[in-house]
Amino acid sequence: MRIVDRLSRAPWIWSWLAAFLVWFATIMVTGGASTLGLSQAALTFAAFSIIVGIGQMFVITLGPGNIDLSIPATMTLAGTVALKLMNVDNAMILPGLATAILIGIGIGLSNYALIKALRIPPIIATLSMSFIIQSAAIWTNRGLRIKPPNFLADFTTSTTLGVPNVSLVALVISVAAWFLLEKTVYGRWISAIGQSMPAARMAGVPVDGTRFVTYVLSAVLASLAGYLLACFSGGAALNMGTEYLLMSIAVVVLGGTAVAGGDSNVPGIWGASLFMFLVVSMLNTYGLGAGIRLIMTGLIIISVIMLAGGRQPGAR
Amino acid sequence: MTFRKMLLASAVVLCAAMPNSASADTSDKKIALSNNYAGNSWRQAMLTSWAKVTGEAVKTGVVAAADAFTTAENQATEQAAQIQNMILQGYDAIVLNAASPTALNGAVKEACDAGIIVVSFDGVVSEPCAWRIAVNFKEMGRSEVEYLAKKLPEGGNLLEIRGLAGVFVDDEISAGIHEGVKQFPQFKIVGSVHGDWAQDVAQKAVAGILPSLPEIVGVVTQGGDGYGAAQAFAAANRPMPIIIMGNREDELKWWKEQKDANGYETMSVSIAPGVSTLAFWVAQQILDGKEVKKDLVVPFLRIDQDNLEENLANTQAGGVANVEYSQADAIKVIESAE
Numbered sequence: 001m002r003i004v005d006r007l008s009r010a011p012w013i014w015s016w017l018a019a020f021l022v023w024f025a026t027i028m029v030t031g032g033a034s035t036l037g038l039s040q041a042a043l044t045f046a047a048f049s050i051i052v053g054i055g056q057m058f059v060i061t062l063g064p065g066n067i068d069l070s071i072p073a074t075m076t077l078a079g080t081v082a083l084k085l086m087n088v089d090n091a092m093i094l095p096g097l098a099t100a101i102l103i104g105i106g107i108g109l110s111n112y113a114l115i116k117a118l119r120i121p122p123i124i125a126t127l128s129m130s131f132i133i134q135s136a137a138i139w140t141n142r143g144l145r146i147k148p149p150n151f152l153a154d155f156t157t158s159t160t161l162g163v164p165n166v167s168l169v170a171l172v173i174s175v176a177a178w179f180l181l182e183k184t185v186y187g188r189w190i191s192a193i194g195q196s197m198p199a200a201r202m203a204g205v206p207v208d209g210t211r212f213v214t215y216v217l218s219a220v221l222a223s224l225a226g227y228l229l230a231c232f233s234g235g236a237a238l239n240m241g242t243e244y245l246l247m248s249i250a251v252v253v254l255g256g257t258a259v260a261g262g263d264s265n266v267p268g269i270w271g272a273s274l275f276m277f278l279v280v281s282m283l284n285t286y287g288l289g290a291g292i293r294l295i296m297t298g299l300i301i302i303s304v305i306m307l308a309g310g311r312q313p314g315a316r
Numbered sequence: 317m318t319f320r321k322m323l324l325a326s327a328v329v330l331c332a333a334m335p336n337s338a339s340a341d342t343s344d345k346k347i348a349l350s351n352n353y354a355g356n357s358w359r360q361a362m363l364t365s366w367a368k369v370t371g372e373a374v375k376t377g378v379v380a381a382a383d384a385f386t387t388a389e390n391q392a393t394e395q396a397a398q399i400q401n402m403i404l405q406g407y408d409a410i411v412l413n414a415a416s417p418t419a420l421n422g423a424v425k426e427a428c429d430a431g432i433i434v435v436s437f438d439g440v441v442s443e444p445c446a447w448r449i450a451v452n453f454k455e456m457g458r459s460e461v462e463y464l465a466k467k468l469p470e471g472g473n474l475l476e477i478r479g480l481a482g483v484f485v486d487d488e489i490s491a492g493i494h495e496g497v498k499q500f501p502q503f504k505i506v507g508s509v510h511g512d513w514a515q516d517v518a519q520k521a522v523a524g525i526l527p528s529l530p531e532i533v534g535v536v537t538q539g540g541d542g543y544g545a546a547q548a549f550a551a552a553n554r555p556m557p558i559i560i561m562g563n564r565e566d567e568l569k570w571w572k573e574q575k576d577a578n579g580y581e582t583m584s585v586s587i588a589p590g591v592s593t594l595a596f597w598v599a600q601q602i603l604d605g606k607e608v609k610k611d612l613v614v615p616f617l618r619i620d621q622d623n624l625e626e627n628l629a630n631t632q633a634g635g636v637a638n639v640e641y642s643q644a645d646a647i648k649v650i651e652s653a654e
Binding site (some may be wrong): 025026029030033034035036037038041042044045063131136141144146147151157159229232234237238239240242243277278280281284285287290291294 | 344354355356357360382388438478481507508509511514515516520521523524525526527528543545547551552564565566633634
């Protein structure tokens with residue numbers, strides 16, 4: 001009983017429960033025959049949401065008003081530039097990856113420069129930044145699709161012991177994020193800032209430095225996700241990041257991270273990302289029309305948030 | 317008949333009343349392109365074609381200017397403001413790819429009232445004073461099923477990949493596909509997903525529904541989604557069905573690879589982004605004093621097994637198979653509508 005009680009208080013449990021229910025309802029349509037295929041597809045596509053979701057989670061944890069809306073454009077620019085640089089050459093994989101990360105660092109820097117130096121609220125600063133980035137992506141390659149190097153294309157689309165490689169990458173990043181959040185002083189700092197910025201400042205937390213690092217981290221994770229997604233789907237496209245704007249925020253909220261900041265959690269991102277993919281698959285599998293599908297998606301998400309939001313105050 | 321004569325007469329009076337235009341010469345006319353979106357390869361190719369063809373036309377003195385403007389947000393309100401600016405800037409004609417078939421009607425009417433020719437294409441507007449260069453999307457969808465019926469006389473299960481939910485083009489193509497299935501009842505659509513005309517979205521949606529589907533013999537698509545579908549089938553280790561392609565270079569290249577490896581056969585159909593240049597020439601012809609029907613139809617660009625190599629060679633790496641239209645093509649389209 002105590003285990004059940006403790007589990008029901010964990011904010012991430014609801015997204016996992018929802019993901020499991022939807023997964024089960026989907027495989028039952030074929031009497032279980034689709035189990036392996038569906039699970040692999042879910043892990044693969046959830047991986048990208050997980051990577052950008054973790055970046056967004058760190059930013060949201062900083063407290064009210066903190067959000068990164070430049071994630072989709074960052075993914076597009078990083079994917080486009082990296083693939084153009086690699087130009088189907090296996091030897092250029094590492095320089096390509098380094099370029100993608102450098103682009104992320106640059107965007108994170110610019111984002112925080114706008115927020116801090118010009119005192120623009122993050123929601124506007126990152127949104128206007130995303131216009132600049134998107135235009136840069138259009139300008140670099142005019143929407144032309146260049147194939148990824150063979151090694152990367154194989155790596156991102158294949159599995160190791162039945163587990164998709166991209167989800168293993170997401171796992172490594174998640175463990176690192178969990179460690180950063182729970183075991184380092186940096187993690188304590190962002191939670192402290194999210195709970196009360198003035199109090200954190202009084203307590204001697206380097207507020208500006210911490211916020212700066214967090215925005216850079218979010219942009220770097222977005223560019224990494226863009227790099228992987230471009231390789232996975234056979235080339236970068238100008239609109240490839242679009243759906244990750246709402247997705248990155250949705251998985252954070254569904255995963256049980258407090259929207260008001262100061263309280264984050266990594267396992268919830270996994271449950272929420274799997275759930276977001278599975279719910280669309282389930283409704284597709286049941287063959288419902290587009291209108292009903294969108295309404296159902298909305299209703300299901302609202303119910304999960306309501307359940308997850310019903311936790312007791314003070315319980316972490 | 318008399319009505320038409322009256323129209324003609326009033327047009328003549330109007331022309332006579334306006335200085336410079338009575339000679340029916342367009343060398344001093346300015347044409348603007350109002351475009352609502354530039355964020356995908358099709359739109360980029362559309363703008364490139366426009367720049368290429370109109371650049372030449374301006375250089376040779378056919379028209380005085382042909383400037384392209386794109387709105388940042390793909391919003392009807394923003395585009396309406398853009399059109400109002402164009403009216404103030406004194407353009408003689410506006411070529412329009414509209415964000416909405418109805419929301420721009422007010423701005424379009426204002427332009428018409430100011431004596432400006434408005435030619436809409438691809439995303440057409442319903443305002444009666446504007447010209448429309450539309451694609452018969454229904455027929456495009458129907459022709460896909462017809463092709464499959466020829467290839468697979470005994471029929472089977474189909475997977476439908478749709479476009480962006482709620483958009484006119486998506487409804488039209490899908491209605492055509494369902495009409496085709498009614499016409500060839502040996503086919504049955506067992507699954508339908510929205511691929512948003514984007515390769516990665518299509519791949520994700522197909523990967524999600526595929527494990528629960530029976531054997532699929534054909535995939536009917538709307539363009540931009542064929543390669544993603546192929547990747548999802550390959551990843552799931554399913555037998556490769558006939559996937560109708562949409563003229564994107566990655567789709568054609570994949571088709572060519574499969575054709576060389578195992579004789580894979582399919583077809584590819586979409587509208588060429590160069591349709592913007594057709595709209596340009598139609599606007600020029602109207603300015604020139606030609607009488608043009610308000611509703612014109614562009615042929616779609618279809619690629620088959622035997623002209624695949626030729627079309628692939630002409631398509632820019634990562635782009636869309638394209639044709640740019642000439643003044644003569646526009647005259648042909650105008651005359652065929654008579």
